[in-house]
Amino acid sequence: MHKLLTYRGLNAILVIFAAIGMAFALFFLQQHMGLAPCPLCIFQRIGLMVMGVFALLAALFHPRGRIIRVLLWIGSMLGILWSTGVAARHVWLQHLPPDQVPSCGPGLDYWLEALPMQQVVHEVLSGSGECAAISWQFLGLSIPEQALIFFSFLLIINLMVLWRIISPPTRVLG
Template sequence: MQRLTTYRYLQVFLVMMTVIGMSFALFFLQRYMGFSPCPLCILQRIGLMIMGGFALIAAFFNPKSKAIRLLLWLGSLAGIGWAAGIAGRHVWLQHLPADQVPSCGPGLDYWLDTLPMQQVLNEILSGSGECATIDWTFMGLSIPEQSLIFFSALIVVHLVILWRIIRPTAAHHS
C-alpha cells in the first residue's frame, strides 16, 4: 500500500485520470454520444488538462526539492480546483428553476471573436440555457454532477500528495 502512495505514483495516477477523463469526454460523450461541450464543459476540461500537465511534469522529473514539489502541487491543485469550481457552478445552473435559467447567448466562438477575454469569462461563468440542459444521466447523475464527483476525488488525491510532501521523509522513501 505504501508503494501506491509514493509521490511519483500519485502523480502518474493523476496523469492517468486526466487521460481517462479526457478520453471519456472526447470519445464517449462527444464522438459516440454526439454531445457538443458547452462553454462550462470546455473550462472544466481545461482545468483537468492543467492538472494533468503539472502532474506529468512532477511524475517525469520526480523532483526531490520540497519547494519544487509544492510548486508543482499548487499548479496541479489550481487546475483541478478550477475544474471542480466550474463543475459546481454548472451543477448549480442545472438545478435552477426553469424561469431562473439564463437565456442562451450567441455562443463561445462569437464571444471569443468579439469580446475581451475578461468579458468572455464573465459571460461563460454567468451560464446560458445550454449549460442548464441535462442531456444524459448515469445512475441519476448529470454529466456535471459526475464531473464534480470525479474532480472532488482528485482533490482528495492532492491532499494525499500534500501529506507526502510535507511529512518527515527520514522514515519513508518517495
C-alpha cells in the same frame, strides 16, 4: 500498494485519471454519444488538463526539492480547483427553476473573437440556457454532477500529494 502512495505514484494516478476523464469526454460523450460540450464543460476540461500537465511534470521529473514540488502541486491544485468550481457552478445552473435559467447566448467561438478574455470568462461562468440542459444521465446523475464527483476525488488525491510533500520521509528499519 506502497509505491502508489509515493509522491511520484500519486502524481501518476492524477495523470492517468486526467487522461481517462479527457478520453471519456472526447471519445464517449462527444464522439460516440454526439454531445457537443457547452462552454462550462470546456472550462472544466481546461482545468483537468492543467492538473494533468502539472502532475505529469511532477511524475516524470520527480523533483527532490520541496519548493519545486510545492510549485508543481500548486499548479495541479489550481487546475482541479478550477474544474471543481466550474462543475459546482454547472450543477447549480442545472438545478435552477426553469424561469431562472439564463437565456442562451452566442457560442464560445463568438465570445473569444469579439470580447476580451476577462469578459469571456465572466460570460461563460454566468452560464447560459444550454449549460442548464441535461442531455444525458448515468445512475440518475447528469454529466456535471458526475464531473463534480470525479473532480472531488482528484482533489482528495491532490491533497494526498501535499501530504507526501510536507510529511517527513519514513525510514525503513531492517
